[in-house]
Amino acid sequence: MAETRPYHPAAADEHPNGGALVADDFDDADSALSAPEQSLQSLRSSVLEFQQENGVSFPEFGDTHSRMMILKSSVLRFNPNMWLLTLRGELALCPKVHGANRVLDVGTGSGLWAIDYADLHPDAEVTGVDLSPIQPSLVPPNCFFEVDDVEKEWTWTKSFDFIMSRVMAGSLADYESYIQKAYDALEPGGYLELQDLHFPHGCDDGTMTEETAIYRLGHLFLEASIALGRPLNPAPTYKGIMEKVGFEDVVQQKLVWLLGTGLGWTKEEVLVFCTSVRAELKSSAIHGYLPIYVVYGKKPEAPVASPSDAPANASAGAPTTA
Ligand SMILES: C[S@@+](CC[C@H](N)C(=O)[O-])C[C@H]1O[C@@H](n2cnc3c(N)ncnc32)[C@H](O)[C@@H]1O
Numbered sequence: 001m002a003e004t005r006p007y008h009p010a011a012a013d014e015h016p017n018g019g020a021l022v023a024d025d026f027d028d029a030d031s032a033l034s035a036p037e038q039s040l041q042s043l044r045s046s047v048l049e050f051q052q053e054n055g056v057s058f059p060e061f062g063d064t065h066s067r068m069m070i071l072k073s074s075v076l077r078f079n080p081n082m083w084l085l086t087l088r089g090e091l092a093l094c095p096k097v098h099g100a101n102r103v104l105d106v107g108t109g110s111g112l113w114a115i116d117y118a119d120l121h122p123d124a125e126v127t128g129v130d131l132s133p134i135q136p137s138l139v140p141p142n143c144f145f146e147v148d149d150v151e152k153e154w155t156w157t158k159s160f161d162f163i164m165s166r167v168m169a170g171s172l173a174d175y176e177s178y179i180q181k182a183y184d185a186l187e188p189g190g191y192l193e194l195q196d197l198h199f200p201h202g203c204d205d206g207t208m209t210e211e212t213a214i215y216r217l218g219h220l221f222l223e224a225s226i227a228l229g230r231p232l233n234p235a236p237t238y239k240g241i242m243e244k245v246g247f248e249d250v251v252q253q254k255l256v257w258l259l260g261t262g263l264g265w266t267k268e269e270v271l272v273f274c275t276s277v278r279a280e281l282k283s284s285a286i287h288g289y290l291p292i293y294v295v296y297g298k299k300p301e302a303p304v305a306s307p308s309d310a311p312a313n314a315s316a317g318a319p320t321t322a
Contacts, residue, residue: 083166086292087195091117091120092193093193094193094297096161096162098120099121100191101123101161102124102159103118103164104128104164105127105166106163109134109167110135111130111145114143117143126143127146128145128146129147129148130147131147133145150172150181159185159186161186161189162190162191163186163192164195165193165195166196167195167197169232171230175238188299189299192242192247192296194235194294194296196235196238197232197257198233198291198293201214202256202289202290202291203215203287203288203289204287205287207285208286212288213280214281214286214288217273235293236293238252239297242295243297251296252295255293257290259287
C-alpha cells in the first residue's frame with residue numbers, strides 16, 4: 001500500500017464533517033517521510049473528507065475507485081451483534097478465536113470486532129484497518145487503527161497470526177488478489193477467516209417470489225455491485241480461492257440470517273421501494289434469508305513452493321536423468 005497512516009484515536013472524536021480536526025500538513029515529497037517512521041505521521045485532512053449523498057457518506061481516499069457506502073454507525077453497530085448471535089457468542093470459528101498474538105481486522109468499519117478481540121485478549125496486538133477513520137476513540141491499549149486501502153500493496157513488515165475479514169463482499173474488485181495478500185501477510189501456521197454475507201437473498205419454500213420487494217432488492221443490490229465492479233456474491237468462491245493460494249484445512253460453514261441504490265432511481269423512488277421492503281420484512285408470509293458464509297483456513301507450517309515459483313523453463317514432467 002502506498003500510504004499507511006495509523007489512526008489517531010484522539011482525532012476521531014471530531015467528526016470528519018465537523019471541521020474541528022486540524023490534521024498535520026506533511027509533504028509526501030519530504031525525504032524524511034520515506035523512512036519506515038512515516039507510518040507515525042498523523043492523518044492528512046484529505047483522509048477525513050467525505051462526500052455526502054442522500055444522507056450517506058462516501059470516503060475519499062487516494063485514488064481508490066471504491067465508493068463503499070459508510071453505513072450509519074448504528075447499522076455498523078447492529079451488524080456485529082448479528083454476527084455474535086450467529087456465531088453463538090464467538091468472534092470467529094477458526095482456532096485463533098482465542099490465543100492469537102498479532103491480529104489484523106481488514107475493513108474494520110466501526111472497529112468493534114477489533115476492540116472486542118483486544119478486550120478479550122489483552123496480550124494480543126490487534127490492528128484494524130479501513131479506508132475510513134470512523135472508529136471510536138476509547139479503545140483498549142492493545143488495539144490500533146490505521147487508515148489504508150487494502151486493495152493496494154500491503155506494507156506491514158511484521159506478519160500476523162490471525163487475519164479477520166468480515167463483510168468485505170461488495171468492497172473489493174479482486175478477491176483472489178486480496179486473499180493472496182492475506183496469505184503473504186500471515187506467518188506459517190496463521191489463520192485467515194472470512195465472514196461474509198451473500199446476495200441475492202435465498203428462500204426455500206417459494207414464498208419470496210420474484211414480485212416481492214425483498215427479491216428485487218437482493219437482485220438490485222447484486223446488479224449494482226457488479227456494475228460498480230465490486231460484486232456482492234464472492235463468498236461461495238472463498239474456499240476455492242483459499243485452497244488455490246495455499247491455505248490448508250480450509251473449512252466452509254454456510255449459515256443464514258432469516259429475514260423477518262441507486263441505479264438511476266430518484267430519491268423518492270428509493271424511499272417508496274424501501275417502504276415496501278420494510279412492510280415485507282414485517283410480514284411472516286415471506287420466508288427469505290440472507291446466506292452467510294464463514295470460511296477459514298491455515299497457512300501451512302512450512303511454506304510450500306507454489307507452482308509459480310518453478311523456473312519458467314522447468315519441465316512439467318518428472319526429472320529425467322542423462
Ligand atoms: C460492510 S463494512 C464491514 C465492517 C466490519 N468489518 C464489520 O463487520 O462490521 C466494510 C468496510 O470495509 C471498508 N473498506 C472497503 N474497501 C476498503 C479498502 N479497499 N481498504 C480498506 N477498507 C475498505 C469500508 O470502509 C467499510 O468500513
